[in-house]
Amino acid sequence: MAEDYPRTLLELEKRFGSEEACAEYLAALRWPGGWICPRCAGDEASLVRRNRWLCNHCGYEMSVTAGTVFQDSHLPLTVWFRAMWQVASQKNGISALGLQRVLGLGSYKTAWAMLHKLRRAMVRPGRDRLDGVVEVDDAYWGAEEEGAIGRWTVNKALIVVAAQQDGKGIGRIRMRCIPDLTQATLHGFIAEAIVPGSTVRTDGLPAYMGLDSYIHDRQVQRQQKEGVHLLPRVHRVISLLKRWLLGTHQGAIGYEHLNDYLDEFTFRFNRRTSASRGKLFYRLAQQAVQIDPAPFSTLVKPQPVVPPGVK
Numbered sequence: 001m002a003e004d005y006p007r008t009l010l011e012l013e014k015r016f017g018s019e020e021a022c023a024e025y026l027a028a029l030r031w032p033g034g035w036i037c038p039r040c041a042g043d044e045a046s047l048v049r050r051n052r053w054l055c056n057h058c059g060y061e062m063s064v065t066a067g068t069v070f071q072d073s074h075l076p077l078t079v080w081f082r083a084m085w086q087v088a089s090q091k092n093g094i095s096a097l098g099l100q101r102v103l104g105l106g107s108y109k110t111a112w113a114m115l116h117k118l119r120r121a122m123v124r125p126g127r128d129r130l131d132g133v134v135e136v137d138d139a140y141w142g143a144e145e146e147g148a149i150g151r152w153t154v155n156k157a158l159i160v161v162a163a164q165q166d167g168k169g170i171g172r173i174r175m176r177c178i179p180d181l182t183q184a185t186l187h188g189f190i191a192e193a194i195v196p197g198s199t200v201r202t203d204g205l206p207a208y209m210g211l212d213s214y215i216h217d218r219q220v221q222r223q224q225k226e227g228v229h230l231l232p233r234v235h236r237v238i239s240l241l242k243r244w245l246l247g248t249h250q251g252a253i254g255y256e257h258l259n260d261y262l263d264e265f266t267f268r269f270n271r272r273t274s275a276s277r278g279k280l281f282y283r284l285a286q287q288a289v290q291i292d293p294a295p296f297s298t299l300v301k302p303q304p305v306v307p308p309g310v311k
C-alpha cells in the first residue's frame with residue numbers, strides 16, 4: 001500500500017475515531033499483500049467484532065493485534081493511536097508523565113508501559129546496517145550527568161555508538177548499552193550494526209583491533225590537535241543523546257531500560273530530516289504490528305519518577 005498516514009492531529013481524530021477504523025489501518029500495515037488465513041490459506045475474510053478477522057472459508061478467527069505490541073492490551077486502539085501520534089509528532093518525544101496527562105490515562109504505570117512497548121517497535125534488529133565510513137566510540141552515561149545524581153547513579157552505564165559519515169555531516173546511527181569494553185562485545189556490536197567491508201573508524205583502544213571483515217581506520221591520540229575531535233560525528237551524537245535523556249526524560253531512566261531509550265533516540269535521529277511527523281507515525285504503526293509482543297510482565301517493573309514540584 002502507498003504510504004498512507006494522517007498529516008495532522010485533526011486528521012487523526014477524524015479518521016481514527018473508532019476501533020474498526022484503527023483495526024482496518026493496522027490490518028493494511030500488517031498484511032500489505034492482503035490477508036491470508038494461517039489455517040487454510042484462504043484469502044477472504046471479514047472484519048467482525050472490532051478488531052477480529054473471520055476467515056470466510058474455514059471460519060478461523062484472529063485478531064489483527066495478535067503477536068504485535070498491542071496484544072493483551074486492555075486499552076482501546078483509539079487510545080494507542082493517540083499515544084503513537086504523541087510519540088511521533090513531538091520532536092523530542094514525550095515522557096510517561098506527559099503521556100498520562102495528555103491522554104488522561106488513569107495511571108502512570110499504564111502510560112509507562114505503553115511507551116515501553118512502542119519503543120520496542122522503534123528499532124528492528126537485523127534491519128539495514130550502516131555502511132560506508134562509520135565512526136565508532138564508547139561513552140558513559142550516569143555519574144557525571146547533572147540531574148541524574150541521586151536517582152539512578154548507582155553505576156555508570158556503558159554505551160557504544162556508531163555514526164555513519166555523510167559528507168561533513170552525520171548519516172544514520174546505531175547505539176547499544178554494553179556490559180564491558182572487551183573485544184568480544186565491541187566486535188559483536190560492530191557486526192550487528194555495520195555491513196562488512198565498510199570502513200570503521202575508532203580510537204586507539206586495543207579491543208577494537210582485529211576487525212578483519214572491515215577496513216579499520218584507527219585514529220591515534222597523539223595526532224589529535226587541541227579541541228579537534230578525531231571522531232567528531234560520534235561525539236556529536238553522544239552529546240545530543242545526553243541532552244535528550246536529561247531534557248525529555250530528566251535523566252530519570254533505570255539502567256535496565258536504557259536500551260529502550262537508545263532505540264527511541266535512534267528512531268528519531270535516523271528520521272530527523274523527515275519533513276512529516278505523520279510519516280513517523282506511519283513507521284511506528286507499521287513496525288508496531290510487525291514485532292513480537294512485549295507483555296508487561298517481560299518489562300521490568302515500572303519506576304515512576306515525579307519531577308520536583310509535580311504531584
Ligand SMILES: [Zn+2]
Binds near residue numbers: 040056058059
Ligand atoms: Zn481459513
